[in-house]
Amino acid sequence: MPSADLLSELRWRGLIHQCTDEAALAELLKTPQTFYIGFDPTATSLHVGGLMQLMMLRRFQQAGHRPIALVGGATGMIGDPSGKSEERNLQTDEQLEANVAGVAAQMRAFLDFDGPQAALLLNNYDWMKDFSYLQFLRDVGKYFPVGTMLGKDSVRSRLDGDSGLSYTEFSYMLLQAYDFVRLAKEYDCRIQGGGSDQWGNITAGIDLGRRMLGQPLVGLTAPLLLTSDGRKMGKTERGAIWLDPERTSPYAFYQYWRQVDDADVMRCIAYLTEIDREEYDALAAQTAEDPGRCAAQQRLAEWMTQFVHGDDGLNSALRASKMLFGGEIEALDDRELGEIFEDVPSSEVDRAALDGDGLWVVEAFQRAGLTSSNGDARRTIKEGGAYVNNRRVANANVRLTANDLASETMMVLRKGKRKYALLRFSQEP
């Protein structure tokens, strides 16, 4: 039951940046279609940008169409020059293989691989690996006028700049164009989506489809997810936000969305979530009226975290947030504390230090690496910026004993508002 509303849904979400032929697309979508988006296996995990594309596939699937997630095992060997200012280093085969496997595993969690609209997960390496160079030039290359290729933004910007581009990267668009034709032929896939930086590659595929198959294909791009000051969403000083909990903990993931700028939060909700129009409007109104409540940020963070990391991930993120930004820390066990503070650096201290007079706070802060010298630690304490288990340290003479443990073996030290460190008091053999 294809939903006639898919297009209007995409429109209000602002997800249609460009479309090669909106009328044709609308016509196609009246019946179940196959829709594909390619993913670059640049790492073993997707990040925020990839998630946005994945959501696109989901939206099509939910509207009654069949999504194909194409992992670029072959194209990844070449490197897409689109949106890149410099020639990229080639990945090793092993790296690429691991990346393809990692990304594919993540996609399985977000698409439905059963039922009449079962999603397909394909790898273009499967059809590229046996294609000989000569055959490719004869079958595919023949249809590509170099003049047109030179006109593509991705190529021109590189030629205009001073970094140039290799023949290898120049050829990238042929591979992606061929993917589209291949999918059209084998899976009757007539629609390709992607980020706006994929426009050139997508239209190259459409041209090739017309020439090789005499069939009209349609392309659709989504805007890039940028912050209001023009940078890519999902990047922090410490690197990208990944979907893989090993790379970005559920807590860090949650916090990223929780701290999105007011100016960007509604767009994130529209682009990345399945929160409906009604709730969206309500959140937008609340943000305008009372930005201090961060209602939209909280909803976004909740939705995203639960979607990507499940209930458990969300709960631990919420609990950690409550601890880190809220009350005192006590009555927890090692396991819970460890989970909540998994992003926080920790140091080992001999348990015996807590015996007798106990451990001098100043030294504790030094051991935890939160202060640069004893003087710095004293200063911080004097300024009221030192906390043990979220209780402010009264003076620099305080000594810590086993009574100050937050759990069996751990103590939580904090400097200022957010700088945490864990001390683990281990039994020395």
Next chain:
RNA sequence: GGGGGGUUGCCCGAGUGGUUAAAGGGGGCGGACUGUAAAUCCGCUGACAUUGUCUACAUAGGUUCGAAUCCUAUACCCCCCA
């Protein structure tokens, strides 16, 4: 090759014999306010030590009761004349 100027704490930049651990600004760090935001305001910002000691103004020596401040040499930088 000759002449002149410079080198100060994380950065910029005052200071030209004596409360100078060194003005002022930036940055950083705390705190207050706030929305886990921005802006603003206040405090701190060499080390060690329960207010005293040590190490600091390019480097090494010297003069002096006392120097970042004077002298000598060395290194680096800038400018002018050849």
